[in-house]
Amino acid sequence: MKNRLGIVFCFGFILSACASVETRLPVPSPTQLAMETGSQEAEAFARYLKMRKRLDKVSAPILAANAELCKKNRADFGVVTHAKKSYPKHLRAAASRHLGAEDSPIVLLVREASPGAKAGIRRGDVLINAKGKPISAYDKSLKHADNVHIRRAGMDMKIPLNGDRVCDYAVALKMSGAVNAYANGKSIVVTTAMMDFAGSDDELALVVGHELAHNTMGHVRKAIWNTVISGFATRTTRPFESEADYIGLYYMARAGYKLDGVEDFWRRLGVTYPKSIVREKTHPVTPMRLLAIRLAVAEVEAKRAAGTALLPNYLPGKRPDYGQ
Numbered sequence: 001m002k003n004r005l006g007i008v009f010c011f012g013f014i015l016s017a018c019a020s021v022e023t024r025l026p027v028p029s030p031t032q033l034a035m036e037t038g039s040q041e042a043e044a045f046a047r048y049l050k051m052r053k054r055l056d057k058v059s060a061p062i063l064a065a066n067a068e069l070c071k072k073n074r075a076d077f078g079v080v081t082h083a084k085k086s087y088p089k090h091l092r093a094a095a096s097r098h099l100g101a102e103d104s105p106i107v108l109l110v111r112e113a114s115p116g117a118k119a120g121i122r123r124g125d126v127l128i129n130a131k132g133k134p135i136s137a138y139d140k141s142l143k144h145a146d147n148v149h150i151r152r153a154g155m156d157m158k159i160p161l162n163g164d165r166v167c168d169y170a171v172a173l174k175m176s177g178a179v180n181a182y183a184n185g186k187s188i189v190v191t192t193a194m195m196d197f198a199g200s201d202d203e204l205a206l207v208v209g210h211e212l213a214h215n216t217m218g219h220v221r222k223a224i225w226n227t228v229i230s231g232f233a234t235r236t237t238r239p240f241e242s243e244a245d246y247i248g249l250y251y252m253a254r255a256g257y258k259l260d261g262v263e264d265f266w267r268r269l270g271v272t273y274p275k276s277i278v279r280e281k282t283h284p285v286t287p288m289r290l291l292a293i294r295l296a297v298a299e300v301e302a303k304r305a306a307g308t309a310l311l312p313n314y315l316p317g318k319r320p321d322y323g324q
């Protein structure tokens with residue numbers, strides 16, 4: 001029988017009534033299947049690791065360069081930790097086989113020239129808090145670097161650790177075929193499909209800056225509030241998207257990323273997903289986003305030329321206290 005989408009499916013009790021194939025299909029041996037499964041998994045996780053490295057490399061300068069604009073800071077050692085739960089449920093066993101993921105967080109990679117690299121932290125090390133518990137690289141114990149030590153092959157090591165001061169938001173990579181990124185007030189999540197779509201590191205910085213702005217501006221909280229008041233979430237989230245584009249551009253500029261032509265990201269997105277050129281729902285349309293970013297780039301460049309601080313133009317009375 002067919003469901004509403006026209007997909008054939010069978011209930012157990014009418015299975016015999018279902019259509020079956022009419023040709024003798026080639027059947028690989030279980031060994032061949034197991035080998036090919038392992039090889040595809042290995043390739044998928046190698047690709048994931050490469051993307052994770054790139055996401056860390058691109059987001060780290062943004063979190064560091066804007067530390068004074070973020071309310072909460074933490075120490076960053078330049079390490080990325082992972083655990084089985086960092087991966088989709090059905091891939092956790094494979095993540096354990098191919099990347100060594102465990103139930104509790106361990107170090108997956110160490111950024112070049114980072115405080116962690118200088119201290120000699122290695123893949124497989126465990127960050128341990130003052131209570132002796134394994135923690136992630138984004139744990140709240142990391143407000144101060146001296147709360148943490150390293151456990152290697154079961155041995156506790158007193159390696160002196162100095163962390164850089166960065167915005168206290170976790171950055172995660174999600175295995176997903178949807179070109180997407182989002183913020184939830186505590187972290188920034190970028191999908192593997194978005195990593196592919198953001199061709200250059202400058203474009204990826206545009207995405208990370210945008211999501212960081214959602215977090216620093218409290219957009220998640222405000223969007224929920226607006227939903228409760230008006231009942232029209234789709235109308236009230238749009239200005240926040242524009243604001244995240246605007247502030248995010250400042251964040252990436254402060255981190256030293258190139259702004260030239262970065263707005264083209266929105267043209268490619270519009271061309272690839274034409275609905276977004278004209279359909280204004282939760283997000284502004286892509287032509288509007290491209291043009292608004294182009295104006296913001298001109299604004300940032302003018303400030304750079306004049307030697308003034310790279311801070312967004314706030315409405316009267318809205319400028320946060322940056323502690324200056």
Ligand SMILES: [Zn+2]
Pocket residue numbers: 210214241244
């Ligand atoms: Zn957004």
